[in-house]
Amino acid sequence: MSENIRIASWNINSVRARIDIVERFLREEEPDILCLQETKVADDIFPEGVFRQLGYRHIMINGQKAYHGVATISRIPIHNKTVNDWQANGEARHVAVELENGVQLNNVYIPAGGDIPDRNENPKFGQKMDFFERMIEWSGGVKDKTILTGDFNVAPLEHDVWSHKQLMKVVSHTQIEIDILARLQETSNWVDLAREFVGHEEKLFTWWSYRARDWAASDKGRRLDHMWVTPDLKAAAKSHEVHRASRGWTKPSDHAPIIMDFAF
DNA sequence: ATGGCTGGTAGAACCAGA
Numbered sequence: 001m002s003e004n005i006r007i008a009s010w011n012i013n014s015v016r017a018r019i020d021i022v023e024r025f026l027r028e029e030e031p032d033i034l035c036l037q038e039t040k041v042a043d044d045i046f047p048e049g050v051f052r053q054l055g056y057r058h059i060m061i062n063g064q065k066a067y068h069g070v071a072t073i074s075r076i077p078i079h080n081k082t083v084n085d086w087q088a089n090g091e092a093r094h095v096a097v098e099l100e101n102g103v104q105l106n107n108v109y110i111p112a113g114g115d116i117p118d119r120n121e122n123p124k125f126g127q128k129m130d131f132f133e134r135m136i137e138w139s140g141g142v143k144d145k146t147i148l149t150g151d152f153n154v155a156p157l158e159h160d161v162w163s164h165k166q167l168m169k170v171v172s173h174t175q176i177e178i179d180i181l182a183r184l185q186e187t188s189n190w191v192d193l194a195r196e197f198v199g200h201e202e203k204l205f206t207w208w209s210y211r212a213r214d215w216a217a218s219d220k221g222r223r224l225d226h227m228w229v230t231p232d233l234k235a236a237a238k239s240h241e242v243h244r245a246s247r248g249w250t251k252p253s254d255h256a257p258i259i260m261d262f263a264f
Numbered sequence: 265a266t267g268g269c270t271g272g273t274a275g276a277a278c279c280a281g282a
Contacts (some may be wrong), residue, residue, distance in 0.1 A: 013281080014271055036280085040272065067280070108274085112282050152266050153282070170266070172282060209282075210269040220266080224282080254270080 002263040003101060005076070006031045008243075009225060010257035011109070011151040011207075015039040016072065019050055023250050026054050029243065029259060032076050033099075035107035037151045039069035039239070046071065070095045070150070073106050086134040086146065087111065087127060101264050103233070104142075108135075108150035116173040123173065132180040140185040148190060149227040151255065157195070157204045160223035172222055190228040193260055197240040206242050207255045216248060224242040225258050227254045236262045 007013055008031035012018045015036055017103045026034065034056070039046070051059060056073045060081040069092045072078065078097040086108075090128035093109045111128045119126030139148075154177045158164040167173040185192070198204045205221025212218045229237065243257040 015272060038271095112280085114280095115282080166266085170282080207282080209266070211265085211267040213265075213268070218265085222282080251270095 003185075005033070005099070005262045005264060007033045007035070007147070007149070007227070007262065008257045009035040009103070009107070009149040009151075010036070010258045011037040011225060011253060011255035013038050013253040013255070014039070015069075017049060018251065019047055019239065019254055021246060021252065023050060023054065024255060025243070025246055026051075026056065029257075030153055031259060033072065033074040033078070033139065034075065035105070035149055035256075036071045037069075037107070037109035038064060039063050039071050041069060054147065060095055060097050062092045064090075064092040068092050069109050070109050072097050075226065076100070078105070083085070084138060086131045086132075088130070088134065089127075089196075093131075102145050103264065104146040104168065106150075107146045108148065108152070110151060110153045112134075112153050113171045113177075115171060117169065117171050117176060129176070129180060132184055136180075136184050136187050139184055139190070142188045144232045145231045146188070146230045147233065149258075150236060151224055152181065152226045153224050154178065154226055155222040156181050157200055157223075158206070159201060162203070162205070162220040167222070172224060187230070189231050189232045191231055192232075193227045193229060193237050194223070194242075195239055196234065196237065196260065204236055204242065205256075206258055206259070208247060210231065212252050225255055227258055227260050233262075233264075236264050238263050 114124030
């Protein structure tokens with residue numbers, strides 16, 4: 001007997017400003033678990049009531065005032081919340097929970113890294129690299145039954161960006177970031193689930209800038225949001241979707257949710 | 265046309281996102 005579990009991940013760019021479309025997404029797509037990034041709210045004023053009313057009574061948050069912040073919201077039981085400070089500066093960028101089937105679910109918001117892809121000129125880029133180094137150390141100890149999802153802020157493949165040529169020197173698609181993400185992926189043979197369902201030659205994006213006059217028409221996106229699993233879970237992933245429609249809703253996030261259906 | 269916008273916080277000719 002298998003257990004069907006739908007897990008979604010969404011950089012929401014303020015959970016309070018976006019509460020109406022979060023609610024719409026939960027009603028329409030009915031994920032069992034929603035991993036949010038950039039909640040931008042301190043834990044004591046997180047809008048838990050909205051989620052509880054919708055049946056999502058299991059809420060594990062790691063937030064802070066104004067910036068960053070992650071939350072894992074579930075309508076099935078989750079346990080054993082843990083938090084890693086891969087930024088080593090107290091910023092709220094990770095929360096992990098355990099499902100009742102033993103699967104470990106890691107929700108992460110990797111730093112954007114600023115504009116210049118050079119740690120000497122831009123300390124934020126160095127912080128992003130250091131964040132990856134600490135994740136690689138952690139990943140080396142990951143055995144199996146583990147999911148790693150969230151906003152990775154790296155679009156590694158040529159067709160993860162609208163123009164590989166024009167973005168090669170733009171933070172999120174530089175070779176140094178692609179290389180360090182590959183090192184992370186190799187440490188536990190992580191499987192990039194979206195690309196198990198969508199061929200590498202097909203464009204696939206999860207983020208579109210707010211500044212485009214018509215984001216859908218210009219379609220200058222990047223695939224910054226990911227869901228990776230340890231190899232033992234690869235066969236449990238049954239279908240995948242980038243929920244592009246919600247990028248077009250009123251007052252959208254600049255990221256679209258990613259949705260994965262598992263049969264464990 | 266990769267910044268043209270957006271949110272949070274302060275009360276900005278701000279900061280940050282990516």
